Amino acid sequence: MKLHIVIVEPDEARAKLVIDCLLPLGHQVTVIGEASGLARRVCDIVPDIVLIDMSNPSRDTLEEMALASGPKERPVAFFVDRTDRDLTQQAIEAGVSAYVVDGLQPDRVASVMDAAIARFQMFRRMRVELETTRRALEERKLIDRAKGILMKARGIGEEDAYALLRKTAMDQGRKVAEVAGALVTAAGLLS
Amino acid sequence: MNLTSLRVGFVPLLDVAPIVIAREMGFAQAEGLGLELQRAPSWSSLRDMLLWGKVDAAQMLAPVPVAMALGLGGAVARLDILQVLSINGDVIGVSQALADRLRVLGHDFAFTDARRAADDLGRAVDAPLRIGVPFPYSTHVELVTYWLRNTGLTYELCTIPPPRMAEALAAGEVDAFCVGEPWGSVAVELGAGTLLLPGRAIWAVAPEKVLAVRHDRADANPALTGRLMRAVWRAAKWLSVPENRLIASEILARPEYVNAPVEMLDRALRGEMVISARGEMRQVPDMIRFFDGAATFPWRSQVAWFAAQLARRQGLDAVRSMAAAKVICRTDLYRQNLRAAGADLPGASEKLEGSLHHPTAVASEQGQMILAPDAFFDGQIFDATTDLR
Helix, strand or coil: CCEEEEEECCCHHHHHHHHHHHHHHEEEEECCCCCHHHHHHHHCCCCCCCECCCCCCCCCHHHHHHHCCCCCCCEEEEECCCCCCHHHHHHHHHCEEEEEECCCHHHHHHHHHHHHHHHHHHHHHHHHHHHHHHHHHHHHHHHHHHHHHHHHHHCCCCHHHHHHHHHHHHCCCCCCCCHHHHHHHHHHHHH | CCCCCEEEEEEECCHHHHHHHHHHHHHHHHHEEEEEEEEEEHHHHHHHHCCCCCCEEEECCHHHHCCCCCCCCCCCCCCEEEEEEEEEEEEEEEEEEHHHHHHCCCCCCCCCCCHHHHHHHHHCCCCCEEECCCCCCCCCHHHHHHHCCCCCCCEEEEEEEEHHHHHHHHHHCCCCEEEECCCCHHHCCCCCCCEEEEEECCCCCCEEEEEEEEEHHHHHHHHHHHHHHHHHHHHHHHHHCCCHHHHHHHHHCCCCCCCCCHHHHHHHHCCCCEEECCCCEEEEECEECCCCCEEEEECCHHHHHHHHHHHHHCCHHHHHHHHHHHHHHHHHHHHHHHHHCCCCCCCCCCCCCCCCCCEEEECCCCCCCCEEECCECCCCEEEECCCCC
């Protein structure tokens, strides 16, 4: 029997990557992108499993549904209630939370979670890489501005300006970008 | 100096102030602690971060550890309450459409009388009211439920993250909300709603957020727990000095903390609330309180009140629920760790709730404890030793 899985994810590209890993398992997958009216839409779909990024603030809305399942609704259990603590720990590390209908076979939940966790781990890595790249780019901009300031103030060439920054950084045991940042701030204050 | 690093989780709200100030004003450092503050996107995520060891301590909605002690809401471990971070600080607001109907009916928006507000609300609505709250286990839910329980008003509670509350009200997802500051003031500023009541009009000393840790961790390293408690307690004391309010607002406004305008944060701290887009101002003494009137003490009777309300709605045994809730209040650690810091300690760890209408001196170690008025809007008195309602 195939499961109906809902993914709550505003980013279409990310949602597609999760769909791509779940469809081969033979499940039906629906994506909800908007936070507005989330509870009603999930209720209408009646899914077996709902997956949501832990960093999504709308998670608390799902939490309410999990707690408030009345006699007419299908009971929803917290994933964190599940006996498999390893799997829960992995999910939390990867940053994905899951709400699972009560009574679903643990092995079926595990296969979905394994796939989702792998995908979210990939997202996490991508996020870290993106952040590293962004920071490197900002640092380079900062160093370029500091070089410009030095070239103008001391009448030296670009290479000499960089050498001066690097030497100062080494002498002070700091990063070149930090020295450049201090110089740019100081120049801003003095101008 | 080598600092012991400690991870503390929070949700962007004004009442995280004692934790942020403990870090920013050096109270943590003075205890040899390097606080790493981690902002959580939702209460469920923060709860999971605390339960699964991603943070060592957290700002938490007071009823969350209580619900867990009662076995509700995905209880995988026991959480202990070390001290109270804030008293009051919530506001109830209504949509512009509902505010207009209330004005037509002659409601005065005096921002003080919870009984009259409920009566007028009952006359103004003809369909079930949808009320936005931040989390199913929250002071907000308990206040709203208690306030409306005998009115015959039908309503539905909808969970909405606090920073989204203004947007949800403007979009018509909800007709009203109960939310912690500054998010009520932000809704006013965006023209989405008008404020009807401060939370304190329902219960004058509602514990709002607490400092929570996992039970096993509280006792695993008692010295570390004590250092955290003292740093946060001294920060609360600092916050009680009126001259420090603006500095606090400016620090909290930063993007990494609450990420809201300084002016919005300042309103609740000063108790000068702007309740409508017309700029109507209301003075609210004790709009939010961090320190005075033994605010930081984790009164067992206060968590017992939460437990009694939860038990009644969930059909649990009230006596057993109150007993289970009282156990997680670490009044023992509070007395042990804060006595040396200079905290005045009450002669008892429980009291009648709702019996004080004026500031009242009570028995304490230093003989200087004055409790603030703690009345419920309906005049009820809650006795945690016998009350079975």
